[in-house]
Amino acid sequence: MTRLLTVDAELMTGTIIDRPNRFVVRVRFGDTRERVFLGDPGALEGIVEPGYKIICSPVNDSDRSTDYDAIAVFVGDVCVSVRTTLANDLFESGIRGDAISVFDGYKLEEREPSLPDHGRTDFRLITPNNTTAYVEVKSCTCIDNMIAKFPDRQTERGRRHLRSLQKLHNDGYESHIVFVVQRPDVKRFQPYRDVDPEFADLLANVQENGVEVHAIVTAFEPPHYRLQNNDLSIELN
Structure with a gap:
């Protein structure tokens, strides 16, 4: 398969807790809970679900209300990208x-x-x-x-x-x-x-x-x- 892009940022894996609104998902990283920006405002039924593993990237921006971006979610063994743009x-x-x-x-x-x-x-x-x-x-x-x-x-x-x-x-x-x-x-x-x-x-x-x-x-x-x-x-x- 042809390589198109590579993520240069740090990637972290957590567990989805819930999705309080279209653009935020709460994620557990070990003993901590974080609000993560979700760039895909779609319904994402069967994808962004409690208990699913999610890949995130930390973001250092004092103007933001979230410190992480959602990158992809594991649906079983399938890695689903959740970055619409x-x-x-x-x-x-x-x-x-x-x-x-x-x-x-x-x-x-x-x-x-x-x-x-x-x-x-x-x-x-x-x-x-x-x-x-x-x-x-x-x-x-x-x-x-x-x-x-x-x-x-x-x-x-x-x-x-x-x-x-x-x-x-x-x-x-x-x-x-x-x-x-x-x-x-x-x-x-x-x-x-x-x-x-x-x-x-x-x-x-x-x-x-x-x-x-x-x-x-x-x-x-x-x-x-x-x-x-x-x-x-x-x-x-």
Whole structure:
């Protein structure tokens, strides 16, 4: 598997006590209890659960109310990354290393570029034909029977991004959405219709109308993140 990123910070393993809110998890490190920042505000059912082992990194910042960041949680033997914003870094590393087959020959032009109309997206790429492509990246950690599913909460923001990608395509730009599955125990991807049927319908619609939909799979083997599957099978139901 291609190595994408490496965590340079110190890593500590603790045990989850509970999750008092979307952005904080309380963790036991030996005899001490600490509040840990959780960068993934998703439901994380079956992942952030009391008693599960969690990997954290200490942070020295007097302006913060928490002294640790949550990095990953062990669900059985599977290490699940819980850093939503890391999906963009993983994708960028894959692009720079020519590791994602569907983007072979593409080059990174700008991260978080302004769109021609308004707003921003995650990446602007230069295609092998020297044209412009826009990419929106989504982090995915929810699975059901080895099927990766997104989203695990209702996402108006995600729907808005799909509409933006459709407008870009209609205006003549190549546009893509990439789901970065941050756990290795998956065989295919589906939108989570039971959670957000409107997102599922919209994803199928934009694909039918020219927006390209992809999914890749990454694995965290502390301290390294690796690309396990650069073209995961997708089912849009």
